[in-house]
Structures are given as C-alpha cells and as structure tokens.
Amino acid sequence: MNLVSILEQTISQMFGVNAMVFAMAVIGLNVHFGYTGLLNFGQIGFLAMGGYGLGMSITVFGWNPWLGILVGLGYALIFALLLGIPTLRLRGDYLAIVTIAASEVLRILVRSTTLADWTGGNTGITNFAGAFYEFNPFTERVYDFGPFFYTGPNLFILSIGWPLVLLVTFLIWQLMRSPWGRVVKAIREDEDAARALGKNAYWYKMQALILGGVIGGLAGILLAIANSTVQPDYFVPVQTFFMWTALILGGVGRVWSPIVGSMLFWGLLTVTDGVLRGFEAEGWIPRWLMNASQVGQIRFMLVGLGLALLMVYRPQGLFGSREEMMLDAR
C-alpha cells in the first residue's frame, strides 16, 4: 500500500473538479438553507439546467458559447421561478417536496427519447466546450507538481473555477452582512415576524431561491465545460444529498463551509477509497467481509458513519457555533 500516492490523490481531489463544482453548488444551497431557511432538495436540478442550457445553446441552436453561459444561467433562473411561484407562499416543507420531484422530472425529461433531438437522450450532449479550451494556456497533457496531479484541460477549468468560487463566496459574504441579508436571516428565523415589520417575505424568499439556483446553474456550467459533456445520469438526487452532506460537514450558514465542506467531502471519499483498496490488496481484509468491487459502496458507508459521528459530537459542523445551534432547540 502506497500511502504517499493515496495522500497525493486525496489532495488532488480536494482541489479537483468535483470539489470545485460542489463548492459552487453548495454556496447556492447555503444561500437557500443556511441563510434563508429554504429547504431545497433539488439543487442538482439547477446544475442540470445550467449544463443543458449551455450544451443546447451550442449544439442545437448553434449560438455563441459565451451566450450559452447566459442561457444556462437563465435556465436556472426560470427553474427557480417555476419552483418558487407555487410553493413559496406555502409552508417550507412544500418547497422540499417540489424541488426533489422537479429535479427528478427534469432528469427523466432530458433523458427521454422524445426530446433526444434537443437533449441527446441518455447519452446527453457531448463535445461542445471546444470554444472555451481555445483559451487554455495549459497545453501539456498532464501537470504534476507537488502533491497535485491534473490534466491540462482540468487545470484550465480549475484555474477559472476556484477564483470564481472565491469571488462568489466574497459576494455572498458581502450580501449577508447587508440589510438584505438581515431580512433573509429574519425570514429563516420567523417569516411572520419579518412580515409584521413590513418585509415582503415572499419576494425575499423568491430572490434567495433565484440567487442560490443561479449559483447552482453556474456550478452546472463549470461541470459541463470541465467534462465537455452533460449526461443525464450525473444529475441524480443522490448528488443533492452529497451536497447537503458537504454543507453540514462545513457548518450551515457559514461563509467558508461550502468550500471546506466540499473539499473535505471529496477528500474523505478519496482517502477511504485508497485505504480500503490498499488494505484489500495487502490481503488485510478477509474476502467474506469485502472484495475489491465493493470498495466504492463501503467508502460511502464510512462517510455516512463519519457524518453520524459528527452529528453526535459536533452537530454544528466545522465552522458552526454550538451556542447558536443550541438556541435552535428551544
């Protein structure tokens, strides 16, 4: 078992495309749940909207790729409106039900053969991001420096994506310490109190849903460009729950938790994967207990165990404040 290589893989993954896309998506989720108290269980739907918006603009409509990015964000915005208009006047649980259902409906829709001319059916849309890679300065196939190991195109998208993640984090931080942020936090605490003080709770919830959704759409666009493809089977509900895991790991309603939570989540998955495979190869784990093909599932069990322990010993997550958490229980 090569510990050094496991460590290198883990660090590469923590700063890799998956973690970057997750960080962006989880910032959106944090706007929804952490600051405004909206239960969104369909964040992956916003990623799909972003990705397909970009892909369809280029391959189906033949539009300028940069315009495609705007279209992707626009799709996410429309998705937020569709979800929000009927549900935001109702109790919070309804949004949860509608978002998870809508994101599944969306996935099945883009996967269907009826729409295959536009969305490519179950193979999705491929090879559309070439225009963006014309700007790629990392022309070598592979870059290996320190513990980091990335392909040229990946390094390109990472060098765009991470600064974008930091920029969005900064903007959200700025927003949440403004009077606007105060209103949405008040709505999280008690919507009626905010309304009694003259705040249009419905409209603020809508703004927050759109904002978090468009950030989710941006995550989907980054993913689509990184892979140069969108495939329907990526956008399954479990992805949303991984994002929730990352958010809770970091701590709900905190500025840095989306980034650190996502890095930790992907780091944990990689390290458990490497260690389990190493143990298995060394023959330290009896075959009746686990074989090599089960590693993928068992690492999720371990992450689940870790999350359960976190809930017991540090329910506020890494960045959360325990004092604040306890207030909630009253």
Add this chain to the structure above:
Amino acid sequence: MPADPAGTLAGVAHQPGVDKPDPILVVEGMSRSFGGLLAVDVDKVSVQRGLITALIGPNGAGKTTFFNLLTGFDEADAGTATFDGQLVSGMSSHRLAKMGMVRTFQLTKSLTRLSVIENMKLGARDQRGEAFLRAFIPYLWRYQEEEIEDRAEALLERFQLSHMRDEYAGTLSGGQRKLLEMARALMAEPTLVMLDEPMAGVNPALTQSLLEHVKGLRTEGITVVFVEHDMDVVRDISDWVVVMSEGRVIFEGPPEVISQDPAVIDAYLGAHHDAPLTEEQEEQRIANAEAELAEREGEVP
C-alpha cells in the same frame, strides 16, 4: 395616570359600533368563517386615534382571528377596513406595516439566531440596503445604517436591553423577549401598534414595566390596540374597551363601566373572574378534583 387623559371619548355612547371623533381605524361588516364556524362577524368598530383600546372577551370569542384580519395575516370573507383614511381591506401584512400598522404576537417572535441589535435594526422602514443590488455596495446604505443603529441603541436603552445588545435574541428571558418585540415594533415608526396579549407569560415583576412602556406609547402619540385576558391590566392602561363574544362586538365603553357592568362581567369574564379563592374554597376544589380522579381510576380495570 387617568385613563383617556384628554377626555376625548367622554361624550361617546357606550354601545357597540359607536363612532369615535377621530378614528384611525374603522372596520365595517367584517366576517370570517372557518367551515361552518363563523369566527368573526363584526358590524362596526372604530378605534380612536392616540388612545389605548383594549379588545377583550372569553376564549374563542374571535379576538385573535379579528386581530389577524386587521393586520393582514388572514383574509376576511367580507367587509372593509379603513386605516388612516385609506381603504386597506385585503392588503397584505407587510404593506400594512409599511403604512404604519405594526403588530406583535402572543407567542413572541424573537429572531433567535440574530443578535438583539440586529433584531432591532430589522424593524426600520425603507432601508436602502434591503434592495438586492444595492446590498452589494455598502457605500449606498452605510450612512443610513448608522442612523438606524443609533435609533436602535436609544430604544434599547429605553427598554433596558442595552446590556444584551450583542447577545443572540434566543438567550433572552420570556419577558425580555416581549420588551424586545415591542421595541422592535417601534423601530418601524408605527402610528398604530397592535399588541396580541402583551402580558401573556410575563412574570409579575416585569408586568409593571411593560405596562409603563405601553402607556409611554400613548404619550408619544401612538395609537395602541391590544388583546388581553388580565382584567387588572385592562383596567390599568386602557382608555376604551371593546368586548367580543362569539365573533361579535357586544359592548364598548371605558374600562370603569365595563368592570362595573355586572352583565358583562358575569357573561364574559365569569362572576368571580378576579376574586381570589378563600382557603376553604380552594380545599373544596382540590377535594372535588381528587374525588373525581379516584372515581376515574376505579373505572380503569
């Protein structure tokens, strides 16, 4: 302090729906039913500007429902409401609040995970930084924010909450939360404050201070309407009392008249509503209750 210090309502008849000389709020023909139950059916109520009006009545009289209808938290089936000369029927709660009608709640709604000062600052109206795009540019709202903060601190001082300024509102005691909610309502610079059971769940030591704060609102020229069960409180601070029962207004008048009128007391507050029990009576009740309990236990095999 005497009720109705200026004597503005001296000549007003003691009957339901009577007109006031200078009403800030007038409700006509308002009704609301839940299924077959007619919860509110008010012909007419008007509220005099600058005074404290109490809304009382037995449980289930429709006081809170009526309150919710007035403040836009529920929609009436029929009827009109006029606030400050403007028709406001069917208007949403946040728009009413912007017009100057601010309410509090029976179960206090302190925003637990915001600090006390943030709770206060939320109350201010017309904040430039509450618009999404402007929020990104502190330059546009920082000055106003400082003004709001000064006002909030002055109010905290007045409500004796200054020492809790940076604590989470969730750490406040029940009584402090009532104070905070009232102070927060004042941040919105209301002309009419609607208090839903302001004394419920407050310990007696704090009741007096809360009462003084309510009277202080009147001194400032703010109109107050409040729902209350405690007759001592009603007698102490209200200038005018509206009695509701089964959704209707059945009596109106100054508090002295209400508490002298045996019919009202008997029918809506109970004949012994505030007479303390004698020791024998209390023992008798306990004995009765115990006997009943024993009987029930006997029934269970």
